[in-house]
Amino acid sequence: MVNRANPPQLRLVFLAMIVALIMAACGGQPTTQLPTADARALFTYISQSSPYKQWGTWPKDQWNDFTTLLKSGAPHGGVVRIYVNDIALAAAKDFKGQLPEGSIIVKENYTGNDPAQPGSLDALTVMYKVKGYDPEHNDWFWAKVKPDGQVDAEGKVGMCYGCHAQPGNKDYVLRYGFGSEPAVISAAVEPQQMP
């Protein structure tokens, strides 16, 4: 029998197999890769890739217990619930003045006015920190989406960060003060039109 060298095509196949094996060994792409600064991509992420209802929330402080529905007000729902992803929660323990890139805060807005009778879910308002996205406003991407994913507002929404910049905010966060008194203890400050 003639012992012939492997034809070039076969070598390519081997090479591809080795590359695939190395990638598999390194873990490949994480299945929950963060989304781009786009409300639809963000909605897919928080509803499917990394469902926000499985996230944690801010630690309880003397002003709020974030594990429950909270009383709020215009322009957000009369009842809200806040969820925070792991990236933000890890940084919140030793808060340095700004949350890191990849931080996501999801707020459920309900139609009712009483946490005991919250009504139905009306919208999700979301803050998502994307490096370099809007350096003048701490790189937050803002979005308001309906429960079915319909987008009401997204991007550098002046109305969102305008109100969230009120005195006492910490990195535009209003309801949680990272150990100190938050800018807003309970309901919203002044009624204003939401998009």
Ligand code: HEC
């Ligand atoms: C007129 C003021 C106002 C406007 C406009 C506003 N917010 Fe808020 N937002 C608040 C207040 C007050 C809170 C805290 C009280 C609460 O929990 O409802 C809050 C809380 C939040 C939170 C939870 C994190 C935090 O700051 O405590 C998110 C997320 C959020 N808003 C997103 C948005 C988005 C997205 C928009 C724009 C589409 C927006 N907000 C517009 C007043 C505002």
